[in-house]
Amino acid sequence: MNYRSKRKxxxxxxxxxSFFFLACFLLYPFCKSVVMSFTNWNGMKDTYKFVGLQNYxxxxxxxxxxxxxxxxLKFAVISTAIQTFLGYLLAYAVYNMTRRWQAFYxxxxxxxxxxxxxxxxxxxKFLLGAQTGLVNTVLRSIGLGNLAHGWVGEKATxxxxxxxxxxxxxxxxxxxxxxxxxxxISTEVLESAExxxxxxxxxxxxxxxxxxxxxxxxxxxxxxxxxxxSFALFYMLTGGGPGKTTKVVSMLIYxxxxxxxxxxxxxxxxxxxxxxxxILTVISRYIGAKYNYENDDGRGRTKGGAR
Amino acid sequence: MKKRVxxxxxxxxxxxxxxxxxxxxxxxxxxxxxxxxxxAAEEVAEAxxEEVAEAxxxxxxxxxxxxxxxxxxxxxxxxxxEYTEEFQKMADDxxxxxxxxxxxxxxxxxxxxxxxxxxxxxxxxPDVACCWSNxxxxxxxxxxxxxxxxxxDENDGEWRNSLMKAGLDLGSVNGQVFAVPYRTTQTVIAYxxxxxxxxxxxxxxxxxEFEAMMQEMVDAGYTPLIAxxxxxxxxxxxxxxxxxEQNLMTDxxxxxxxxxxxxYTEIGEQWAEAGAKLRDWYDKGYIIADALALERExxxxxxxxxxxxxxxxxxxxxxxxxxxxxxxGFEVGFFSFPVPEGMENFLYNxxxxxxxxxxxxxxxxxxxxxxKYITSDAVQQEFGxxxxxxxxxxxxxxxxxxxxxxxxIFASASxxxxxxxxxxxxxxxxxxxxxxxxxxxxxxxxEFGATIQAIREEALENYEE
Numbered sequence: 001m002n003y004r005s006k007r008k009x010x011x012x013x014x015x016x017x018s019f020f021f022l023a024c025f026l027l028y029p030f031c032k033s034v035v036m037s038f039t040n041w042n043g044m045k046d047t048y049k050f051v052g053l054q055n056y057x058x059x060x061x062x063x064x065x066x067x068x069x070x071x072x073l074k075f076a077v078i079s080t081a082i083q084t085f086l087g088y089l090l091a092y093a094v095y096n097m098t099r100r101w102q103a104f105y106x107x108x109x110x111x112x113x114x115x116x117x118x119x120x121x122x123x124x125k126f127l128l129g130a131q132t133g134l135v136n137t138v139l140r141s142i143g144l145g146n147l148a149h150g151w152v153g154e155k156a157t158x159x160x161x162x163x164x165x166x167x168x169x170x171x172x173x174x175x176x177x178x179x180x181x182x183x184x185i186s187t188e189v190l191e192s193a194e195x196x197x198x199x200x201x202x203x204x205x206x207x208x209x210x211x212x213x214x215x216x217x218x219x220x221x222x223x224x225x226x227x228x229x230s231f232a233l234f235y236m237l238t239g240g241g242p243g244k245t246t247k248v249v250s251m252l253i254y255x256x257x258x259x260x261x262x263x264x265x266x267x268x269x270x271x272x273x274x275x276x277x278x279i280l281t282v283i284s285r286y287i288g289a290k291y292n293y294e295n296d297d298g299r300g301r302t303k304g305g306a307r
Numbered sequence: 308m309k310k311r312v313x314x315x316x317x318x319x320x321x322x323x324x325x326x327x328x329x330x331x332x333x334x335x336x337x338x339x340x341x342x343x344x345x346x347a348a349e350e351v352a353e354a355x356x357e358e359v360a361e362a363x364x365x366x367x368x369x370x371x372x373x374x375x376x377x378x379x380x381x382x383x384x385x386x387x388x389e390y391t392e393e394f395q396k397m398a399d400d401x402x403x404x405x406x407x408x409x410x411x412x413x414x415x416x417x418x419x420x421x422x423x424x425x426x427x428x429x430x431x432x433p434d435v436a437c438c439w440s441n442x443x444x445x446x447x448x449x450x451x452x453x454x455x456x457x458x459x460d461e462n463d464g465e466w467r468n469s470l471m472k473a474g475l476d477l478g479s480v481n482g483q484v485f486a487v488p489y490r491t492t493q494t495v496i497a498y499x500x501x502x503x504x505x506x507x508x509x510x511x512x513x514x515x516e517f518e519a520m521m522q523e524m525v526d527a528g529y530t531p532l533i534a535x536x537x538x539x540x541x542x543x544x545x546x547x548x549x550x551x552e553q554n555l556m557t558d559x560x561x562x563x564x565x566x567x568x569x570x571y572t573e574i575g576e577q578w579a580e581a582g583a584k585l586r587d588w589y590d591k592g593y594i595i596a597d598a599l600a601l602e603r604e605x606x607x608x609x610x611x612x613x614x615x616x617x618x619x620x621x622x623x624x625x626x627x628x629x630x631x632x633x634x635x636g637f638e639v640g641f642f643s644f645p646v647p648e649g650m651e652n653f654l655y656n657x658x659x660x661x662x663x664x665x666x667x668x669x670x671x672x673x674x675x676x677x678x679k680y681i682t683s684d685a686v687q688q689e690f691g692x693x694x695x696x697x698x699x700x701x702x703x704x705x706x707x708x709x710x711x712x713x714x715x716i717f718a719s720a721s722x723x724x725x726x727x728x729x730x731x732x733x734x735x736x737x738x739x740x741x742x743x744x745x746x747x748x749x750x751x752x753x754e755f756g757a758t759i760q761a762i763r764e765e766a767l768e769n770y771e772e
Contacts, residue, residue, distance in 0.1 A: 043428050044449055067400035129605050130597035131614065139584025153537060153600020155746040239538035239735075242599045258424045260769070261449065 004038070028128075033267045043263030055268040065269060068249040069276065075163060076227025080220055082167050087174025087219070088212075092204055094175065095182045106179070109172035121236030124165050128152055152238045155245045162233055162246060170226075174219055181215035182208060197199075217288025218263075221281055228277045249273050311361065318595055379673045380408040382433035385662075386416045392689060401680050407673050420734070427451045432665040436676045440478035440659040443485040444569070444728040448565040448770075452485040452747040453664035459484050466679055474659035474699050478626045482727055486661035487678050488699030490623065490691075493544060493657055496644060497610065497628060498617045501637035502529070510642035514553070517645045524616060530592070533615035535606035536599035536745070540738030542606075542619040543585070543598055547741045549644050549655040550581035551759075552723065556650060561723045570728035572763040579756025582744055586752070587690065589745065599742055622713045623660075625695040629709060641709065643716050657722030659699065729770035736762045741760070 001009070027055035037055055041048035059065055094105050104147060112120070127134045139148045153160045183209065193203055231250035240247035249269065257266035354600035385394055389536060391413060398409035412433060415421050419437060426432045427449055438446070445742055446452045456693040459467040467475065478486025503509060506527065511517035534542040538733055541681055555561040563572040588594055595601070610618035611631045622641075632639040646652055662681070664674045680686060687700035697714050705711050737759060744755040 041453035125602070129602075130600035131595075132605055132610055150600025153597060241537060241539060241739065241742050242746040245738055245743075245746065247739075255734055258421060258428060259734035260427070261424075262732070262769075263428075 034271055037145055037264060037271050038269035039264050041264045042261045044259060044261060046215050047270070048264070050258060051264070055264050056272070058265065059268050059272060063271075064244065064247075065249070065252060067244065068247055068252045069273075071159065071246060072228050072230070072248050075159065075166075075230065079163050079170075079227050080223035082163070083171055083174045083223055084216060084219055086167070087171055087218075088209075089191055090171065090175040091178035091182060092208065094179055096200065106176065109175050112169045115169070117232035118236060120169055121233060122163065124237065125152070128161060139279050140198045153243055158238050158242060158245050160235055165237065166227075166233055168229070172224075172225075177219050181212040185211050211275050213288060215289050217284060221284045221287070224284060225277050228273065228280070235288045310620070311577065321642045324713055337486075344578065360663045366462070372502060377424060378406060378408070379670050380410055381407045381435060381668075381673050381677060382412065382423075383677065384412040384414065384433040384436040386414050386419045386437045388413050388415060390690075390694065393693065397564045397681055397686060397763070401677060404680075405676065407676065409677060413544060430667065433669055434668040435662055435664055435677055436660055437489075438486055438663045440474060440486040440488060441724055441726050443632035443663070444726050445482050445731055446663065447480050447483070447485055448727075448729045451666055453666045453668060453671055453674070454483040454485065455487065455664060455675060455678070456484045459681070466682070469684065469700055469702060470682060471659075471699050471701050473657070474661065476728060477657075477659055477724070478661050478663075480726070486659070486663050487682055488659040488661050489682065490660050491658070492660045493622050493654060493717060494542070494644075495622055495641045495713065495716060496532075496617050497620045498640050498642065499610075499632075499637050500640040502613070503615055503640070504638075511641060511645050513648040514645045515648055518593075521588075521679045522591070523628065525592045526663065530595050530615040531617055532588075533595045533601070533606045533609050533618040534598050535601040535619075536742060538603045538645070540599075540739075540740075540742035541603070541737035542593070542747075544590070544738040544741040545619070545655065546594075546644075547581050547585045548737075550584050550592045550705055552655055553646055554578075554580050556723075557647075558657050568727055569725050569729065569731060569763075572760060572767055574763065575760035578759040579626050579752040579757075582741070583752040584754040585741075586745065594707065598744055613637065620769040622717075623694070623696050625707075625713065629695070629707075633691075639709070641712055641716065643720060652715070652719065653721040653723055654724075655724075657720075657724055661699070727766075729767075731766040732769060733762060733766050 030205075036048070038050055038052060039048040040051050086251060088107065090105075094102050094109075096104065114147060125133075128136075128151040130136065133151075135151070139145060144170050149157050151157050184185035189202060193207055198206065229250060230248055231254070234246050234251060238246045240251050253266045253273075254270045256269065257263050361648055383394075383398070387394070391411075394411060398411060402408050419439075420442070423432075423436060423438060423442075423446075426436075427446075432451070443452060467484075471491075474488025474491070475484065478484065478488065497512065506523075508520055508523070511520055524531040534546060538541040540547075545739040551574070552561055555566070555574065558577060560566050560571065560577070562573070563571055566574075589598070595606075595609070601609075606618060607620070607624075610620075611614055611634075613635065620641075628639055643652075662678055664671060664678070671719050682700055684700060684702045688703050690696065691698040691703045691705065691710075695710050695719060697705075697710065705714060740755065740758045740762065744750050744752075744758075
């Protein structure tokens, strides 16, 4: 065996523990879940029988599931758009600050990211209470009582409220991602742009945005997948209400499995959700790859290969 | 070089002497302990024989003490963080008496059902867990609960006779006893008696009187009823359910055996009428605005700050209600949700906070002993006195006037709560449907009634599959 082959083999050997871990805790449960989604297993009994595609046929006729998917898509797309836009602007603002203020804002904006969802839910419930919440109390005290709402209890405002709280929580993460990407832009390029007369706005539009598309793509993928899987905020802020206004797919899966004891149907829901998220991720990657200039060598070619 | 050699030799000598010392100790002790061990073993065997003989001769109460000497630990879950000290004291006293250690886990009432169902699915269930008696049909269908009937029948049914029959019946399925009633849990209406007296209002005797009174309150600028709608419709859903049951009573369905076991589902019409009435109450201002966005804590705070004259409360909140209303400067009274004129007085969703034993427990005797202890006369009386609860033990006597008022309400009314004999899996669907109906004016009462009927039919269909 020559040296190259040995190196290759050693590489695989070092990968084995990780692969074993992934196989045990990811591949096996995933495959088992998919297999069980073709059975009538209720989660409590050891016996079950295969029912073919019946669970999936029932799922495609399940209005509640598709209503929940719609809520998830709305939440994911709107949250992603707002977070990406606002996060980028914040990152640019922090990039242009002095070091001291950079340090302060980076920490201050990141604190909500590390708070547990339960803490955030309790805090915002207190702030958004219909009768005694701080937000409505302040609005009433300044003569804007007509703007006071039952934020988490009204159909018109419940989803928007959760989007707002979610944005508040994760804007810091988005900001840090973009800030790091901006740090990687060559200062020589920016200086030469300045010499040519570019102001901050020109630099933002013609340099920063195109040169951070890769990060934007990453952020979009993370945000969309996170939004489609979201559970904690919905469960703790609104409980899926009022009615089913904010009942997302993960809540439906949880209730189907642990309240109705129909694990087979819950697994089918989860499998379909996985496929939907995969499609959205592929679309994001395709769009991102088309416009990604971060690896560009300046002549329209990606480094390490032709375009 | 020399120094190294010397150092090595010293280290070797040191190590050798240590090892030699240990060997010597072992050697010298081995022979002397052998005889002692043999003697001790004989003594233990004799003592064990005597103990077993004594245990066999003892009665059920003394049998608990015999079992206790094994040093068993049982897991116990309750959903009252506010009574942590009381339950810990019970556990400590029980352990002192029996030697059985009780490991306590605490959750909150709003996650009780979900916690239990998740635990059942995972197999990680406490030996004894809190529950609501009416869930036993569903839990038995899942094979999750232990039949305590044999323990109930010991000593000529001594334990069974000490507990409230209504509570025991609620937790029994086909003669098997799955839940032991600990205390009642029932929603009643607390009212601001001070403002009532000032305006000449009193606890209504009928639904018609109640509606007329609330109209007077609205005309006088008051908000009559505070009812939280979160989570999952909560008390708003309960009001709708109350109306529905009254309609079912009028139509002769409520007392049917198939209805009470969850096998009769043609209830759409009655729920449609109930939904229409609920919307009417809401539109007239009888129920506080933004009720769907209100949580229980906020609703209670509104009652204490006199933003509304009446509030749905649980009877077990009597102690904090008395304290907080006294602090707020008004007197409080209670009444149950009234029924239409001429109808038999019954309570909607009469419930019992109970305890069940997990079917997979490794310590059923110890679990039963613990349950017997916490439902015994002395323990129940002490808990009832300190918490103002209406206890499951029929031998309890109450000193508090309001406590007696509540006890009278429960004693004088019937209840026709559905006790499903299968896992209905309905969960929060009914409450969600009510909340959805109230949040969306485009949903007609007929559509709402059809939704409720469909939920019940689906649950029965799944069971029959």
